[in-house]
Amino acid sequence: MVSFKELGLVNTREMFAKAIKGGYAIPAFNFNNMEQLQAIIKAAAETKSPVILQVSKGARNYANQTLLRYMAQGAVEYAKELGWEHPQICLHLDHGDSFELCKSCVDFGFSSVMIDASSLPYEENIALTKKVVDYAHQYDVTVEAELGVLAGVEDEVSSAVSHYTKPEEVVDFATRTGCDSLAISIGTSHGAYKFTPEQCTRDPKTGRLVPPPLAFDVLDAVMEKLPGFPIVLHGSSSVPQEYVDMINKYGGKLPDAVGIPEEQLRKAAKSAVCKINLDSDSRLAFTAAVRKVFAEKPAEFDPRKYCGPARDLMTELYKHKIINVLGSDGKA
Numbered sequence: 594m595v596s597f598k599e600l601g602l603v604n605t606r607e608m609f610a611k612a613i614k615g616g617y618a619i620p621a622f623n624f625n626n627m628e629q630l631q632a633i634i635k636a637a638a639e640t641k642s643p644v645i646l647q648v649s650k651g652a653r654n655y656a657n658q659t660l661l662r663y664m665a666q667g668a669v670e671y672a673k674e675l676g677w678e679h680p681q682i683c684l685h686l687d688h689g690d691s692f693e694l695c696k697s698c699v700d701f702g703f704s705s706v707m708i709d710a711s712s713l714p715y716e717e718n719i720a721l722t723k724k725v726v727d728y729a730h731q732y733d734v735t736v737e738a739e740l741g742v743l744a745g746v747e748d749e750v751s752s753a754v755s756h757y758t759k760p761e762e763v764v765d766f767a768t769r770t771g772c773d774s775l776a777i778s779i780g781t782s783h784g785a786y787k788f789t790p791e792q793c794t795r796d797p798k799t800g801r802l803v804p805p806p807l808a809f810d811v812l813d814a815v816m817e818k819l820p821g822f823p824i825v826l827h828g829s830s831s832v833p834q835e836y837v838d839m840i841n842k843y844g845g846k847l848p849d850a851v852g853i854p855e856e857q858l859r860k861a862a863k864s865a866v867c868k869i870n871l872d873s874d875s876r877l878a879f880t881a882a883v884r885k886v887f888a889e890k891p892a893e894f895d896p897r898k899y900c901g902p903a904r905d906l907m908t909e910l911y912k913h914k915i916i917n918v919l920g921s922d923g924k925a
C-alpha cells in the first residue's frame with residue numbers, strides 16, 4: 594500500500610472546489626509515453642495550472658501500469674525542477690471497469706479513480722460505484738462516476754450511440770454512491786470522429802463540417818439538481834483542423850475528422866464542469882509533427898528528431914488548452 598500523498602500527488606477534492614468557484618476547469622490529459630508526459634508537465638508548470646494525469650486501460654496495456662505510476666511520481670519531481678514549487682498534480686485512473694482494478698490503483702498510489710459502470714443497469718451502476726467509493730475514501734482517494742453513455746471509441750471504451758444523462762437521476766445517484774464527481778453525457782464523444790457527416794452541417798465557405806451543439810439544457814438541468822457538484826466532460830477534444838490538415842498534407846488520411854468546438858468547451862468550463870478530458874487532440878498533434886519530419890527529412894532515423902518536435906507541438910497544444918479554453922492558468 595502506497596499513499597498518493599507520499600508521492601507528492603493530490604486528489605481532486607480541493608482542485609474541483611476551487612475550479613467551480615473560480616469558473617474554470619482542470620485539464621485531464623491522458624498519457625502513454627514519456628514525451629507526452631514531459632509535454633503535459635512542462636505546459637502545466639509554465640502556466641501554473643493544476644493538472645490531472647490520466648491512465649486509461651489502453652495506456653496500461655501499452656505502457657504498463659507500474660511504469661506509468663513511477664513516471665507520474667517522477668513528473669512531480671520534474672515539475673519542481675521546472676520551478677513549480679507546489680505542483681498540483683493528480684494521478685487518475687480513466688474508465689476503471691471493475692472494483693479490483695480501482696482498488697489496485699488506490700493501493701498503488703493513484704490519487705483519484707474513475708469507476709465507469711455507466712453501461713450497467715442503473716442499480717448495478719450505483720452498487721459498483723458505491724463499493725469503489727467506500728474503499729477509495731478510506732485512503733482519501735477521490736472517485737469519479739458516470740451516468741449516461743457517450744458515443745465513440747476511446748481505447749476499449751466504445752458505444753455506437755450516446756444516451757444523454759437523465760437529470761432526474763443525478764441526485765439519487767450522487768447521494769447513494771457518495772461519488773466526488775460525475776461524468777455526464779451531453780453530446781461529447783470519444784475519438785477523432787465525434788460526429789458523422791450526416792449529423793453535421795457544412796460551412797459553405799470552408800467546406801468543413803460543423804458539429805451539432807452540445808446539450809447545454811441537460812447540463813443546466815443537472816446543475817440545478819446538484820448545485821455546486823463537480824461535473825466532468827469526457828471526449829472533449831476539439832480535433833484542431835490545423836493538425837488534421839497537417840496529417841493529411843504529409844501523407845495521412847483523416848477525412849472529416851471533427852470534434853467539439855472550443856467556444857462550447859469554454860462555455861462549459863465556466864460552469865460546474867470542472868474537469869475536461871482531452872486525449873485525441875494530443876494524438877493528432879503528435880502524429881502531425883512526426884509525419885511532417887518524415888515527409889521533409891526522409892533520411893531521419895533518430896527517434897529524438899521526430900519525437901522531439903512532436904513533444905514541442907503537444908506542449909504548445911496543452912498550453913493553448915489551459916490558457917485559452919479551460920482558464921486554469923495561474924490557479925496552482
Ligand SMILES: [Zn+2]
Pocket residue numbers: 688747750783827828870
Ligand atoms: Zn472517457
